Amino acid sequence: MASPSAAALHGYSLIDARQQVWLPYDVEREATANLRPLHEYQATQHAGRQPFRLDHGRLRTLHVLNGMGVALGDSIIGISALAWLKAHHPDLHIHLYRARHAPRYVEALYQLASPLLQQVHYLPQPLPKLDADAALVDLADIVYWPQFDDTPMIDFFLSGLGIDPARVPAASKANDWLQSFDLPLPAKPWRHSAYLLFCPRASVPLRSIPQAVQHTLVEQLWQHYQLPVLGFEPLHHPHYYNVAALSPDTFHFLSWVRGASLLVSTDTAAVHAAAGFGVPTLAGFVSIAPWLRTRDYPLCHSLDLRLPELNGLHHSDDKALEQLAVHQWRDGMSPDALKQVKPRSVHR
Structure with missing residues (x-):
């Protein structure tokens, strides 16, 4: 045979x-x-x-x-x-x-x-x-x-x-x-403080928020929400704090999501965890239709950043397509988009 x-x-x-x-x-x-x-x-x-x-x-x-x-x-x-x-x-x-x-x-x-x-x-x-x-x-x-x-x-x-x-x-x-299980509390000093969680990295570069726009986005988030921005990536900004060292495992990652006043992300696991914990979310999608991921998340405002050249792609090594994604993020994360999501008050 x-x-x-x-x-x-x-x-x-x-x-x-x-x-x-x-x-x-x-x-x-x-x-x-x-x-x-x-x-x-x-x-x-x-x-x-x-x-x-x-x-x-x-x-x-x-x-x-x-x-x-x-x-x-x-x-x-x-x-x-x-x-x-x-x-x-x-x-x-x-x-x-x-x-x-x-x-x-x-x-x-x-x-x-x-x-x-x-x-x-x-x-x-x-x-x-x-x-x-x-x-x-x-x-x-x-x-x-x-x-x-x-x-x-x-x-x-x-x-x-x-x-x-x-x-x-x-x-x-x-x-x-996700709400049914015990998780560790965020590390001090964030345990009792409001913060915005910024999760730009997806499983593939195409769906990630490009590094070329991350600093600009963090500045926009700070200017609009006046909340410290936390994340797990190295990024230099006076109001950004890298808490990767305080998130050694999945349980701590989920804890940071649960404790956030607001999540800003792309097509990542953080978006799905935030929905489970009732965290308001702003999520951008450059290649996957947002309704395929966030249709049932009432607290998630999804930005559809797709272009015909990007639509439906799960990954790509084409640098030209990645550059298109950069332009989409720069144009899509506008002040009007930020107005669509309000942070919650978190009582821990």
Whole structure:
């Protein structure tokens, strides 16, 4: 039998000759041969291949491969879908199977969310054992699914779990599961002081706020809000404070977001965390349609900074496109935009 092409191995969980299940994310980091799509061996529910709905009330166990992705922002949103599912089916045992090479700062989030989950397993592992009361859902390699580019992320994850997104109210799509857990307080002197949090760095340069405009933006933020600006990047400004050394892990990062009077960011995990904590947010999007990320965040004012040349891109190495993004940020972060978001009073 001919080996499948590399393209055929994208978008699915995989199985090797020893019947071990792999995720493409790990395969890219380890030399592994003789892999085939898992669905050739085992019946799986895969919304990217065929939309489906599950009657979770009749299930005893749900196995989720690549639940809920390897990025921090995706995971915050994906766990919201699990939180809704667990709230409505408290006896359902949810097992997540994750990439063993996923970043540690992402895995910390799953430690925080452990009360919502039955168990987290790290692949490769033997095939999960299924019975009549169990289902196996495949969420592997989601960036290769067509729905990933045209569906709001929370609806994408709900559909991927076999849930009709229309059943879930908007109030349950804003990541408020984050409020259920204890986090450290911000370090002094910010523990009892108001501050604006500036998070310009996304996972790729194209979606980040360019360094060429960061100083100008911080000055605009200071002039308009008269609040000290905190962030995790080195940036020289008399009213900017780099608190990266005071944020050694995911729990402290979330604490800084939770304690902010206002967040200014781009397409980052901080935006999704801020929605969960009820933090007013100003977020700019140069390549992804804002409604795909912030539709259900009532306290987030989204700036649509897209141009046709940038629209739909998740990343790019084209310096000309990155320069277009610089111009969009310079023009888009106007005084009128800042007027759309008011800081909250924070009582800690």
